Amino acid sequence: MDDDQIVHIVQEYPKEYGISIQLGQMFKDTFNIELPIEEIVIIAMFLIKDEEDTEGHPVLLYIFHGEGVATSLCSVTNTLTHTNNVYAYDLHLEKDSTTALQEIKTLVQRIDNGQGIIVIYDMGSIKTMLDTISEETDIKIRYIYFPITLLGLDVARKCSQETDLEYVYHTTMREMKSMLQMNDSRKEIIITLCHTGEGGAFQLKQYIDQYSNLGFKTIPLAISKRDELISQVMALKKIYRIHCFVGTYDPKLMGIPFVSMTKVFENKPEAIDKILMFEPIQSKQLDYSAVYSFLEEQFKCISVSKLKSILPSIIDELEIIYSLSADQKVGLFVHIACLLENCKQGVCKQACKDADTILEDYPEDFKVVSKVLKPLEKAFKVIIDDNQVAAIIMILNKL
Numbered sequence: 001m002d003d004d005q006i007v008h009i010v011q012e013y014p015k016e017y018g019i020s021i022q023l024g025q026m027f028k029d030t031f032n033i034e035l036p037i038e039e040i041v042i043i044a045m046f047l048i049k050d051e052e053d054t055e056g057h058p059v060l061l062y063i064f065h066g067e068g069v070a071t072s073l074c075s076v077t078n079t080l081t082h083t084n085n086v087y088a089y090d091l092h093l094e095k096d097s098t099t100a101l102q103e104i105k106t107l108v109q110r111i112d113n114g115q116g117i118i119v120i121y122d123m124g125s126i127k128t129m130l131d132t133i134s135e136e137t138d139i140k141i142r143y144i145y146f147p148i149t150l151l152g153l154d155v156a157r158k159c160s161q162e163t164d165l166e167y168v169y170h171t172t173m174r175e176m177k178s179m180l181q182m183n184d185s186r187k188e189i190i191i192t193l194c195h196t197g198e199g200g201a202f203q204l205k206q207y208i209d210q211y212s213n214l215g216f217k218t219i220p221l222a223i224s225k226r227d228e229l230i231s232q233v234m235a236l237k238k239i240y241r242i243h244c245f246v247g248t249y250d251p252k253l254m255g256i257p258f259v260s261m262t263k264v265f266e267n268k269p270e271a272i273d274k275i276l277m278f279e280p281i282q283s284k285q286l287d288y289s290a291v292y293s294f295l296e297e298q299f300k301c302i303s304v305s306k307l308k309s310i311l312p313s314i315i316d317e318l319e320i321i322y323s324l325s326a327d328q329k330v331g332l333f334v335h336i337a338c339l340l341e342n343c344k345q346g347v348c349k350q351a352c353k354d355a356d357t358i359l360e361d362y363p364e365d366f367k368v369v370s371k372v373l374k375p376l377e378k379a380f381k382v383i384i385d386d387n388q389v390a391a392i393i394m395i396l397n398k399l
Contacts, residue, residue: 001038009041009048016047056113060086063104063121065149067092087111097125105133108141116140122149134255141255151176189217189240190276191233193247195224195395200334204246204261207294211269214276216243224354224394226251244276248331249398261334262326265290291330295337301344302380307337310379317372322396332395336376343382355390365393 010017020043024035035043060077062070067090074088089104108117108130119130119141127143134141154175158168190208194200201220208218219236223229233253236242242256250258263275269290296304315333318324324332359366369389377384 001041006037006041009044013044013048016044017041019047020044056115057085058115059111059113059117061108061111061117061119062086062088063091063119063126065091065093065122065124091124091126097129101129101132104129105137108133108139109137112137112139116142118142118144120144120146123147131254135253138252139255140257186239186241187217188243189219189236190243191236191245191247192218192220193229193245193249193251194220194222194331194335195248195391200261200331200338201247203294203298203334203338204264206298207264207269208246208272208276210294211272212276214273216276229253246276248327248395260327261330265330269294291333291337295334299337299341302337302341306379307340310375311336314372314376318369318396321368321372324396328395328398332392335395336392339384339388340376340380340382343384344380355387358390358393359386362393362397365396366390369393369396 017040020040023043024040027033027035062073062077064070064073070088070090074086077086078084087107089107091100111117116139119126121127121130121143127145130141130143133139151172155168155172158172162168192201192204192208194204201222205218205220208216217240221229221232223232229251230253233242233251233256237254242254244257244259245251245253246259246261246264248261250260252258257278259275259278264272267275267290292304292308295302295307311333314336315324315329318332319329322328366386366389369392370384373384373389373392376382
């Protein structure tokens, strides 16, 4: 355990550290054993871990039409599992949609533990209401469509009209299979995101297309303004089912899952499908080897070996100044690398539509970033113009 870790525990968890010191004193008084500071901190970490284990978990919500249907399922599920993490909303047939929407929204806000909700529902506009609630509350909601009520209605009608049991059974089975398959026949896509148009989203798309075997269509979006992003996503949603966003930031839109660029690049390429399907995977600390390997295949003008010797120190310097997250570091790394490649190719892109406004509002950032980027300009013999600096300032300040 290094000094930085020790200082972090002492400063951030004084209560747990204090208890550990008391335990250390008991060891000394009882056994005449004096624990070193490292052991004291390790004991404190066990206490912190126990506290973290009490964090919330996802919960299950039944929403079914009719009186008491969802409530009964909820009661049986909780009784058999002994979990008490299942909830219900009975959607009465006479209830208007506006009232139902407000009641479901209130229930969702009450039962969410911070990790989202799985909803099992039967039919109607329930999914549309949940989409609205997820957008308004930022609560993650995932849906499982189980059309038991529609199935019952269909079988009841057939039974009243037909006399042949086998006919009713087999036609129902065929129709049910077709209904489940055709419920949403839109092609599933992945949207890759970055704030600006220097190629981060496109390179991420290329990486997924190259290594994934899931068959998802991948669409890159380089958009910084939220209203423009919402408009684009809504347009895509009419044509496709959106499996997830992958990128440098989570837009938190419509309950669509998010995978960070860091998660993608901190694992081997062959793990990409597990990552995209949200399967558990043991991640390692990020190094840039996977990024280098991929960029080496894509770049034509920039020497990746030279990139290795210069760019990480630039990112580290910006991290110290701006306290960057892991996602920001990876996003910035790919962004600047693609920027250099485009400059060498003579490709000029309008990376920042609001460059003039950014430069006017952040003059100090402009001075700092321009100075930090000077070694790159000198090493690769390029000029990074003000428009590109403005785009980097946007990434650094999460604008």
